[in-house]
Amino acid sequence: MALESEGLRTETAANGALGLALLARVRPRVALLDLRMPGVAGIDVLKRLPEIDPRIVPIVITGYASVESAVDSMKLGAFEFLTKPFETSQLLDTVHRGIHHWGTYAPAQSALAPRRAKQTQTLKSQADALLKSLEAAEEYAELGGTPTALADELRTLETQADYHARQLGAVQKKGKALHDFVADLQAVDAIVTRYQNKRSGLIQILLDIQSKKNWLPSHMLMWTSRRLGVPMARILEVATFYEAFSLVPQGRHQVQVCTGTACHVRHAPELSATVSALLGIQPGQTDSDLQFTFKQVHCLGCCALAPVIKVDNAYYGNPSMKELKEIFAGCDKYAQAEGEN
Amino acid sequence: MPRLENPHELVTLRVRSRVQRAAKPQRISICGGTGCLAAKASGCIEALRAAIERHHLSNKVELQETGCHGLCERGPIVVVAPQQYCYLGVTAADADEIVEQSIIQGRPVERLMYQNDGAERVASLEKIPFYRDQQRLLLDANTRIDPRSIDDYIAIGGYTALERALIHMRPEEIIASVKESGLRGRGGGGFPTGKKWETTRNAPGDLKYVVVNADEGDPGAYMDRSLLEGNPHGILEGLIIGAFAIGAQQGYVYVRQEYPLAVENTVRAIEQAREYGLLGQDILGSGFNFDVDVHRGAGAFVSGESSALMAAIEGHVGRPRSKYVHTSVSGLWDRPTNLNNVETWANIPHIINKGADWFANVGTKTSPGTKVFSLVGKVQNSGLVEVPMGMSLRKIVYDIGGGIPGNKRLKAVQTGGPSGGFLPESMLDVPVDFDELRNAGSMMGSGGMIVMDEDSCMVDAARFYVDFLAHESCGKCLPCREGLRQLLHILNRIVAGDGREGDLELMEELCDTLAATALCALGTSAPNPVRSAIKHFRSEFEVHIREKRCPSLACMDLFHYDINTRLCNGCSLCQKNCPSDAIRGEHKKPKTIDQESCVKCGNCETVCPPKLDAVSKVAGRAQLPEHSPLLRQKTG
Numbered sequence: 001m002a003l004e005s006e007g008l009r010t011e012t013a014a015n016g017a018l019g020l021a022l023l024a025r026v027r028p029r030v031a032l033l034d035l036r037m038p039g040v041a042g043i044d045v046l047k048r049l050p051e052i053d054p055r056i057v058p059i060v061i062t063g064y065a066s067v068e069s070a071v072d073s074m075k076l077g078a079f080e081f082l083t084k085p086f087e088t089s090q091l092l093d094t095v096h097r098g099i100h101h102w103g104t105y106a107p108a109q110s111a112l113a114p115r116r117a118k119q120t121q122t123l124k125s126q127a128d129a130l131l132k133s134l135e136a137a138e139e140y141a142e143l144g145g146t147p148t149a150l151a152d153e154l155r156t157l158e159t160q161a162d163y164h165a166r167q168l169g170a171v172q173k174k175g176k177a178l179h180d181f182v183a184d185l186q187a188v189d190a191i192v193t194r195y196q197n198k199r200s201g202l203i204q205i206l207l208d209i210q211s212k213k214n215w216l217p218s219h220m221l222m223w224t225s226r227r228l229g230v231p232m233a234r235i236l237e238v239a240t241f242y243e244a245f246s247l248v249p250q251g252r253h254q255v256q257v258c259t260g261t262a263c264h265v266r267h268a269p270e271l272s273a274t275v276s277a278l279l280g281i282q283p284g285q286t287d288s289d290l291q292f293t294f295k296q297v298h299c300l301g302c303c304a305l306a307p308v309i310k311v312d313n314a315y316y317g318n319p320s321m322k323e324l325k326e327i328f329a330g331c332d333k334y335a336q337a338e339g340e341n
Numbered sequence: 342m343p344r345l346e347n348p349h350e351l352v353t354l355r356v357r358s359r360v361q362r363a364a365k366p367q368r369i370s371i372c373g374g375t376g377c378l379a380a381k382a383s384g385c386i387e388a389l390r391a392a393i394e395r396h397h398l399s400n401k402v403e404l405q406e407t408g409c410h411g412l413c414e415r416g417p418i419v420v421v422a423p424q425q426y427c428y429l430g431v432t433a434a435d436a437d438e439i440v441e442q443s444i445i446q447g448r449p450v451e452r453l454m455y456q457n458d459g460a461e462r463v464a465s466l467e468k469i470p471f472y473r474d475q476q477r478l479l480l481d482a483n484t485r486i487d488p489r490s491i492d493d494y495i496a497i498g499g500y501t502a503l504e505r506a507l508i509h510m511r512p513e514e515i516i517a518s519v520k521e522s523g524l525r526g527r528g529g530g531g532f533p534t535g536k537k538w539e540t541t542r543n544a545p546g547d548l549k550y551v552v553v554n555a556d557e558g559d560p561g562a563y564m565d566r567s568l569l570e571g572n573p574h575g576i577l578e579g580l581i582i583g584a585f586a587i588g589a590q591q592g593y594v595y596v597r598q599e600y601p602l603a604v605e606n607t608v609r610a611i612e613q614a615r616e617y618g619l620l621g622q623d624i625l626g627s628g629f630n631f632d633v634d635v636h637r638g639a640g641a642f643v644s645g646e647s648s649a650l651m652a653a654i655e656g657h658v659g660r661p662r663s664k665y666v667h668t669s670v671s672g673l674w675d676r677p678t679n680l681n682n683v684e685t686w687a688n689i690p691h692i693i694n695k696g697a698d699w700f701a702n703v704g705t706k707t708s709p710g711t712k713v714f715s716l717v718g719k720v721q722n723s724g725l726v727e728v729p730m731g732m733s734l735r736k737i738v739y740d741i742g743g744g745i746p747g748n749k750r751l752k753a754v755q756t757g758g759p760s761g762g763f764l765p766e767s768m769l770d771v772p773v774d775f776d777e778l779r780n781a782g783s784m785m786g787s788g789g790m791i792v793m794d795e796d797s798c799m800v801d802a803a804r805f806y807v808d809f810l811a812h813e814s815c816g817k818c819l820p821c822r823e824g825l826r827q828l829l830h831i832l833n834r835i836v837a838g839d840g841r842e843g844d845l846e847l848m849e850e851l852c853d854t855l856a857a858t859a860l861c862a863l864g865t866s867a868p869n870p871v872r873s874a875i876k877h878f879r880s881e882f883e884v885h886i887r888e889k890r891c892p893s894l895a896c897m898d899l900f901h902y903d904i905n906t907r908l909c910n911g912c913s914l915c916q917k918n919c920p921s922d923a924i925r926g927e928h929k930k931p932k933t934i935d936q937e938s939c940v941k942c943g944n945c946e947t948v949c950p951p952k953l954d955a956v957s958k959v960a961g962r963a964q965l966p967e968h969s970p971l972l973r974q975k976t977g
Contacts, residue, residue, distance in 0.1 A: 200656035203639050207598060241658045241815075243640030244598055261561035261755065261791045262717035264805050269897060273942035277920035298642065298809070301563035301600060302376050303717035304413030304724050313601075315379030321918045321944050 006092060008099075016040025024052050030098040033078075035062040035069060043069075046076045057098040061086075067185040067223075083226060181219060187212060188223045199228050203238060206245060214254075215246040243298070251286045251293035253331045255279065258308040260299030266306040266318075272296060274321055275309065278328065291331070344618030347626040348504045351495070354617075358496035365403040367444055368422040369393075370484065371431075374409030374570055375602055376724075377416035381432070385417050388436035393444075395437075402444055405493075408483035408571015411725040412471050415455075420466060420484065427466040428453035471722045474741050476703070478711045479687045480727045483571035488606050491613040494574040500619060502690035506582045507627040510693075515586035516542060519689070521697035523709040528554055528645075528682030529760065529786040530862075531708070531775035537679060540669040542587045544677035549589040552673070552680040553580055555596040555603065556650060558642035559758030560809060562789030564713040565683035567725055569596060569603040572687070573610035577633070579689030581619065584631045587679050591632060595650050598637040608635050642759075642813035646861050647672070647680045649815070660815040661861035682787065684713060704730030708774035712785070716742050718792040719749070728773075735769040738792055749794040753877070757786030759806045759813075760866035762873030763799065782873050784866070798895035799878040800885050804832040806870040810863065821864030824855040828871060836896040838962065840886030845875060894958040897941050901963035904945070906931040908955035915945035915956060936963035 003010050011026055013019035015038040023031060023045075031049065035042040042060060049058055060073040063084040070081050079101060080094045191208045195201030205228075209220055216239055225232045239245045257263075257272045276282055279292050286293040302308045305317025311327050319327065345351050371377075371386055386406060393402050410418045415429040421443045428439065431453060442450050454462045455469045463469050466484070486493035494500070506515055520535030541549060553576060557565040568576060580592050594611075596604055611633050614620045622630050636654050643649050644659035651673045653659035672678025688710060692700045701709045708730040714737065717723045721743030728737060734754055738744065745751050753763040756773075762783035764771065771781050778785050793802065811825040828851055831844050852868030859865045875882060884890055891899040904915070904924075909931040916924040916932060923938035924945065934945070949956040 198656075200654070202656040203653060204637060207637055207639055237658050238639075238656075241641060245639065259560070261758075261789065261802075261805065262715075262723070264560075265718045265791065265793055265797045265802070267943065270941065270943040273940040274920045274944060277940050277942065297599070298558065298640075299560040299562070301557070301566040302379050302413070303561055303563055303715055304376050304416075305379050306717065306723075308379070315375065317379055320947075321920060 003092070003095060008095070014038070016042065016045050019045055020048060020052070023049070023056065027053050028056060029102040030057045030059060030095055032059050032061055035060060035073070036064065043072060043076065046073065046078060050077070055102055057101050059094055059098055067182060067189050071182055184217065184220050185223045188220050188227065192224065192227045197228065199230055202228065202230060202235070203242070206235070206239060210245055214250045215248060249286070249290060251290050253292050253312055255292050255294045256297045256300070256310040257283070258300040258302070258306070258310070259296045260303060262303035263306040263308055268307040271307045271309060274324060278321070278324060292328070344616065345625060346618070348508050351500060351504055351625060354492070355495050358492040362496055365401060366423050367401060368403040368405055369439070369444070370405045370407050370420045370422065372408070372410045372416055372418040373406035374413070374567055376409060376413035377418060380416040382417035384433040385419070385431050385436060388433035389439065392436040392440040396440055396445065398440070398444065405487050407486060408488045409567035409725060410484050411480055412469070412722060413724040414722050424449070425465040426450070427455065427464070427469065429455055470743065471724070471741055474736065475727050476711050476729050477727045478691055479568060479575070479684065479713060480725060482575055483567065486572065488571050488573055489609055491574060491610065491617065494572070499574055500578055502693035503578050503581055503619065504625060506693050507585055507625055507629055512542065512586045512588065515582065515693070518697045519586070519692060522692045522700040524685065524688055524692060524700065525708060525775060526682060527684035527688070527712065527787065529757065529784065531785060534681060534685055537669055537681070538583065538587050540667065541677045541679040544670045546677055548676045549587055550673045550676055550678040551580060551584045551587060551589045551592045552650070552654070552678060553592070553594040553683055553686055554645060554647070554650060554680055555594060555683045556638045556645040557597060557787060558645045559787050559789045561717055561791045562715045562758060562787050564715055564725060564788050566600050566603050568683050568687055568713070569600070570606050573607045574614070575690060576683055576686045577610055577614055579686035580633065581624070581631055582689050582693060583679065583681070583686065585629050589679070590630055593634055593636055593654055595636045595638055595654060598639060604635065604637055611635065642809070643815045643861070643863050646863060649861070650680065651678060660817045661863070663860055705772065705774045707776050712773070712788055714788045714790045716790050716792070719745050719794040719797065720792040721746050730774040731772045733770050733772055734764065737773065737790070738769070742792065745792065745794050749796065751792065752795050752797055753793045753799065755791040755793065755802070755870070756789065757784035757869070758789045759810050760784060760862065760869055761786045762869045763802070763877060765877040782876065783869065796893055796895060798891050798893040799874045799881050800832070800891070801836055801895050803871050803874040804829070804836050807832055807867070810867045814863065818860035818864065820855050820858040821860065821867065824851050824859070824864070825867060827851055835882065835885050837898045838885070838889040842886065844886060845879070845882055849875065890960050894960060898962065900958045900960055901936055902934055902939060902941065902943070902945060902956060903959045904932050904934055905955045905957070906933070908953050910953060912950070914948045914950070918944045918948045920944065936965055939963070
């Protein structure tokens with residue numbers, strides 16, 4: 001076995017139950033767990049691992065990758081999540097990192113998620129308590145003058161409250177980010193399934209992701225790469241070749257000026273100049289509030305209305321500047337303020 | 342609706358649909374093509390529906406949203422049946438009047454009708470000069486059916502050709518018929534369709550594919566879009582017949598994602614056809630199995646090339662390969678694959694129904710049939726026109742298109758998109774067919790026809806096409822990647838007023854190399870716009886290079902706007918309409934333009950009252966202050 005040749009001692013167990021016994025006897029640094037094992041499943045072994053020795057670094061291996069199983073494993077404290085097939089070098093690298101990690105990684109509770117939830121809760125209750133005492137102190141102060149000691153104490157309490165509130169915000173932000181991240185990967189799962197996991201569906205899959213998110217976030221591309229078994233380099237090749245894809249976030253509203261020949265001879269360059277000046281961005285750019293992305297696109301196929309501008313899904317033929325201002329102002333309130341200035 | 346097990350059930354369905362349509366003889370059809378939707382047709386549809394309901398006519402009057410009528414310039418277009426009153430430029434406010442006058446009283450609404458030069462109003466669609474000289478073989482159905490209803494298509498005789506082909510003809514007979522008709526590929530190449538089909542049929546292998554190429558990337562062309570949006574079943578029918586003749590089991594429709602309505606209507610049409618059993622197993626009891634999938638193109642002009650398109654369907658980057666083995670022998674997944682353009686497929690049912698002889702008699706001897714053109718640019722009636730092959734450009738531009746607006750002089754007509762060339766006024770009498778256009782130094786292409794008048798600069802137009810092609814070059818072969826980049830570099834130099842002696846000869850040399858050595862048609866035909874522009878308009882290039890002047894005042898770097906302070910009355914309209922705050926001066930006082938801030942959008946010229954006409958374009962670069970950052974940018 002590859003690990004042996006690296007000078008690592010390995011022992012194997014045929015099923016989950018034997019594995020648990022083996023783990024208790026050997027107390028290894030790293031445990032490689034297959035999610036699908038006869039008897040006790042890998043996920044259950046993972047759950048019971050901290051009872052045996054919290055220092056053991058679990059690495060999960062599976063041939064049936066899904067977002068759910070990955071998230072579950074990571075929540076239960078898996079150090080890494082490898083999908084089959086993988087390169088030997090990838091396995092070795094992960095195991096080495098696992099060994100290095102041994103000992104530093106001993107979660108007090110087996111799962112990350114409950115701990116985080118608890119942390120959030122503690123912070124919340126602390127913050128609440130602080131706020132309550134602040135209110136009480138203010139009432140006390142209103143009753144009659146504030147002694148210096150009390151003022152100091154109030155200040156300390158305020159600082160503490162601030163600190164905890166910030167912490168609380170950070171934790172919630174992280175939680176939301178994680179939630180969004182998982183939702184994104186699940187969206188990829190749904191799209192990939194719609195194309196029956198076919199590699200030939202790659203362009204269609206990317207188009208669907210693009211239309212859902214308005215751009216192609218890298219984590220979604222990586223997950224697509226994993227699900228389809230297509231190397232990341234090829235995904236980026238496709239994503240950079242076609243006009244429709246964007247690897248950077250796009251504005252909430254897409255402004256497209258047609259540069260087809262018919263539009264070109266009917267003053268599309270002038271229209272572009274107007275739009276550019278109104279939005280304050282050049283073709284191909286997105287404004288700093290992520291409100292508008294301005295693009296010059298190839299023929300939109302409405303040549304009779306030239307010059308044509310498309311804002312989100314609506315087409316407009318030869319708009320005057322006043323109409324343009326109204327169109328942009330209609331996009332949302334911020335623009336209205338800007339349009340009037 | 343249960344599936345149709347045999348031809349008899351299809352006939353029954355057709356009769357039933359016709360009876361249903363006949364029960365409501367009064368119909369208001371409104372164009373729901375993208376062009377008319379952009380002209381706010383959806384508001385009109387709602388208003389008409391409300392008006393019909395208000396008059397309690399919902400049971401008697403059918404409101405039908407059809408595909409593109411063609412005269413997009415004057416949309417939205419409304420046609421009232423059975424009288425066939427045709428109304429142009431309808432707004433939501435006209436809905437009540439249309440229902441009250443035309444439906445209830447049976448009289449036309451005069452003010453919405455087409456007005457001839459002689460101020461005479463024209464009632465019906467056929468009498469409008471735009472339509473009078475056309476022969477609308479393919480586009481006709483667009484105006485008669487709701488593209489979202491397969492029953493509509495069946496009612497007007499749809500899928501009769503399929504029935505005839507599947508039940509009464511052998512595949513060889515179909516191919517012989519298509520060969521006899523002389524139909525040539527409408528995507529631009531003009532390759533005989535029947536011959537192509539035969540090659541794929543005879544190619545070894547059991548698994549074969551057929552593909553509809555709807556990756557209409559030519560700027561200034563939208564025929565395929567309108568056909569797919571307006572009558573997707575017509576194309577589907579042609580495709581199924583072709584698949585049967587060739588022996589294919591799977592088809593693909595490759596359509597640009599920039600055409601969302603075309604994608605939507607095609608997907609819906611395929612689902613309906615599946616439901617009726619016109620796709621799937623044992624179609625109409627003939628034992629023939631066939632199905633179709635839609636692939637959306639992600640925006641790359643070169644993906645319209647057959648081998649690139651097939652690579653894209655396989656999920657790869659759409660780059661062409663060299664075709665020493667044709668795709669008709671080794672295409673999708675190395676299987677024999679027959680690819681035809683949307684319009685080619687749409688012709689098939691007509692050939693089967695009306696016979697090869699009939700088709701061969703339309704148009705010219707070498708290019709039979711009709712061709713749909715998108716007649717756009719500087720022309721009065723821009724829109725989609727379908728004419729028999731062999732009609733002269735002059736007739737198309739002046740009789741159908743109504744000539745150039747504002748009594749300006751025509752300078753050139755560009756056909757064939759980025760692969761075609763410019764035809765000057767002296768060549769307007771060329772009959773339009775595949776061979777004549779090629780002899781004239783242009784090509785048919787997919788059917789874009791862009792009219793340019795004296796305000797268009799040919800150097801700028803040549804630069805426009807090279808810019809497009811350089812951007813769309815896939816970069817696989819060196820002549821195309823580097824050749825186009827150099828051409829663009831030279832042309833950019835010329836339009837910026839930095840042209841040098843010898844630039845023209847250098848470009849001609851580059852063009853020769855490109856035409857001789859590029860890998861695919863994008864590269865080999867890329868020189869056409871430049872070559873024809875230099876050939877017919879050499880003097881314009883020379884003025885740019887030697888005098889640093891653009892005679893048409895179209896090249897942005899070679900003109901600037903100026904306000905004549907003697908004519909300006911200080912009304913401030915220009916100031917209000919300047920997006921970049923470049924107009925200086927107090928209200929009621931003459932204005933001046935700050936050339937540094939000016940973005941040359943031309944709004945000031947547009948809004949300046951005609952009686953003053955104080956703003957004008959002036960040849961030559963603007964005088965910028967000595968320390969302007971714009972100057973530094975130019976020299977640096």
